[in-house]
Amino acid sequence: MSQIITLSAAELAAALRAGEVTSVEAVQAHLDRIAAVDDAESGVHAFLHINAEEALAVASEVDAIRAAGGAEAQALHPLAGVPIAVKDLIVTKGQPTTAGSAMLKGWMSPYDATVIEKIRAAKLPILGKTNLDEFAQGSSTEHSAYGNTRNPWDLNRIPGGSGGGSAAAVAAFEAPLALGTDTGGSIRQPGAVTGTVGAKPTYGAVSRYGAIAMASSLDQIGPVTRTVLDSALLQELIGGHDPKDSTSLPEPVPALSDAARLGAAGDLTGVRVGVIDELGGEGYEEGVKARFEESLELLKARGAEIVTVSCPHFKYALSAYYLIMPSEMSSNLAKFDGVRYGQRVLPESGPVTIERVMGATRAAGFGDEVKRRIILGTYALSAGYYDAYYGSAQKVRTLIQRDFEAAFQSADVLVSPTSPTVAFELGAKIDDPLAMYLNDIATIPANLAGVPGISVPGGLSEGLPVGIQFLAPAHEDARMYRVAAALEAALEQQWGHPLLAEAQDLESAVAAAKEGKN
Structure with a gap:
């Protein structure tokens, strides 16, 4: 395995600036890795589309600017030349954007999402688009119309979801950076089960313009990386106010990378870390609980004060989420009807009316999980049930927000396991939607409240990664980066290496x- 692909984004950026490696070499090394391990039938299958020609062209441009020196070279973004992968829910001009759905098979966006504009302006070569559960609806990346993505730690296990493709690409050393979206944990939960870092910024801190909407009050674009510093650097790049997004926060991007570096230095004296009483115990695997307790001891050793906080309404978060999210999703996906957007499927027989075209199109274009959530959401919004279901769920959401406000009076950041289990086997929960939904029990509250969250690797249980989640008040993303970086540094000091350094020979x-299938 090429040493280039094992570098963090920050390390690779430093090597590029020092002239120790070229961007073309870095991009080609990652393309070679993708070719070696990303086979759709037997490999990781993190990517749905490879953007090799454009990525190499951007890399060549960066190398030429650096070679010429002068003001243009000095003005390059610190991450210029570092390759990145993009979740296939974020529209990207010149590349297909499918949202993991047959409904958008082959669709080419006529414009770039705001985050893609920023990536292109900073000259990060885009390696391609990554797999996901259809329209970001799932916790295992088994609901993609284009096949499963597999966990690089064990190819028979799920990589989390909905953004399993981005997490798996980073974990498999196919990309040092990736973009994901997080509606109920779709960046953080895949991060937990693949041993990567996944961050959900404060709602509105990163523009959602150009991210195909699932649930508009919950969706958030964020970074997928192998280190906390890399996540901070990427969020600094993609963050900031965007007038094209009505929910975008009109405030500057905080110094997140400085916070991560401060945390890595190790001193957490005076920082209060709140253990959420409701996010632990029954339903959490013993190995997950053991790694969590060990992480708390490491934080305490670095000076943090560990306190226990209660968020009594968190136990209703899953129920509230699975009313609010399907309701918003059913509304957002109404436009994919064969008339305005998406594929068009004509009825097999009988008259061709708008209603019958819509029915045939949606029956063929949407998968089972999307249909299930559309039905649930439409029912919750229907006359006579709106107040009983959607309205009540929004009231619970307010109570959860108040729980966070009260908890942050006692703690600077909150901590919990990211996922109650390690990665489960492919197919184990595909026919049990309720069991699948429980994977997001610890991540959903942050989306309902709009607060930032980050998952960092916390060790292994039975040879598979465990994630530790930190949550901070809205607008205080720097806090979570500082504490997350401190835990990351403590764990790497204990292990003697980053967690992924001992990943299997993929x-x-x-x-x-492949041999077994032949």
Whole structure:
């Protein structure tokens, strides 16, 4: 395995600036890695589309600017030349954007999302688009119309969802950086089960313009990386006010990378870390609880004060989420009807009317999980049930927000396991939607309240990664980066290496899987 692809984004950026490696070499090394391990039938299958020609062209441009020196070279963004992958829910001009759905098969966006505009302006080569659960609806990336993504730690297990493709690409060393979206944990939960770092910024801190909407009051674009510093650097790049997004916060991007560096230095004296009483105990695997307790001890050793906080309405978060999210989703997906957007499917027989075209199109274009949530959301919004279901769920959402406000009176950041279990086997929960939904029990409250959250690797349980989640008050993303970086540094000091340094020989695993299918 090429040493280039094992570098963090910050390390690779430093090597590029020092002339120790070129951007073309870095991009080509990652493309080679993708070719070696990303086979759709037997490999990781993190990518749905590879953007090799454009990525190499951007890399060549960056190399030429650096070679010429002068003011233009000095003005390059610190991450210029570092390759990145993009979740296929974020529209990208010149590349297909499918949202993991047959409804948008082959669709080419005529414009770039705001985050993509920023990525292009900073000259980060885009390696391609990553797999996801259809329209971001799932916790395992098994609901993609284009096949499963597999966990690089064990190809028979799920990589989390909905953004399993981005997390798996980063974990498999196919990309040092990736973009994801988080509606109920779709960045953080995949981060937990793949041993990567996944961050959900404060709602509105990163523009959602150009992210295909699932639930507009919950969706948030964020970074997927292998280190906390890399996440901070990427969020600084993509963050900031965007007049094209009515929910975008009109405030400057905080110094997140400085906070991460401060945390890595190790001193947490005076920082109060609140353990959420309701996010633990029954339903959480013993190995997950053990790694969580060990992480608390490491934080305490670095000077943090560990306190217990109660958020009594968190137990209703899952129920409230699965009324609010399907309701907003059913409304957002109404436009994919064969008339305005998406594929058009004509009825097999009988008259061709708008109603019958819509029915045929949506029956063919949407998968089972999307249909399930459309039905649930439409019912919750229907006359006679709106107040009983959607209205009541919004009241619970307010109570959860108040729980956060009260908890942050006693603690600077909150901490919990990110996911109650490690990665489960492919197919284990695909026919049990309720069991699947429980994977997001610890991540959903942050989306309902709009607060930032980050998941960092906390060790292994039975050879599989465990994630630790930090939550901070809205607008205080720097706090979570500081504490997350402190835990990351403490764990790496204990292990003697980053967690992914001991990941399996993936190329051999993929080769064995191919041999087994032949």
